Amino acid sequence: MIMTATLPRIYKDKLKEYNIDIVYDEFIKDVDRHKVKLKDQEILDDVEFINKKAKNNKVLIIANTVNKSIEIYRKLNDIGVENINLLHSRFILKDKEKLEGQIKDFSNSENSGVWISTQIVEASLDIDFDYLFTEMSTLDSLFQRLGRCYRKREYKSDEANVYIYTKNSSGIGSVYDRDIYHNSIELLSKYDEKILKEAQKIELVDKLYSGEYLYKTDFLENFEKSMKILDHTVD
Secondary structure (H helix, E strand, C coil): CCCCCCCCHHHHHHHHHCCCCCCCCCCCCCCCCCEEEEECCCHHHHHHHHHHHHCCCEEEEECCCHHHHHHHHHHHHHCCCCCEEECCCCCCHHHHHHHHHHHHHHHCCCCCEEEEECHHHCCCCCCCECEEEEECCCHHHHHHHHCCECCCCCCCCCCCCEEEECCCCCCECCCECHHHHHHHHHHHHHHCCEECCHHHHHHHHHHHCCHHHHCCCHHHHHHHHHHHHHHHHCC
């Protein structure tokens, strides 16, 4: 059994190639939860706007790397943002578990403020924030992040509740494949300042990992190399 929020087409196609029959169900929430805004600037350049939103809302900031999350924390602290917290994977286990409990408590409270984190919150924590400010990543990762904002609520406002920063994103070429990253921006740009429905998220990830978009990418080359190794390893 495979359980995942995003099953890219490349994996489904490979299973079919091996004559493995797959039956799958899609559990799609028919609730509008996210209106996205792409910003052609660095997230560090928008700290005053973030501070404004944090005065009366729960704000979550997600960076692609630990170093960037620390940099954002320091800059927000320098401008006097109140109730600011940081969570990433470099904390020792005891401290990380304590912080995970605190972010859950904050999510369930009536308090306002800011939590800054990395991919560590993408799938492991059941939290719900009012606004998400995030560096651009690949769509499969990005849509996991969106799940931490308006997690179970319907969003009805005219303004965006998810702000995605596409300039100088950290971790591109190391954490995230460069071709997949740029293709993600291309696909997502059609939904700028629009409600992004749950079914559309699935369709976008499927398209991102299709032959059309993977053609001649390093990602596809590495994927095929890995499958050849697997073919020669499994009897």
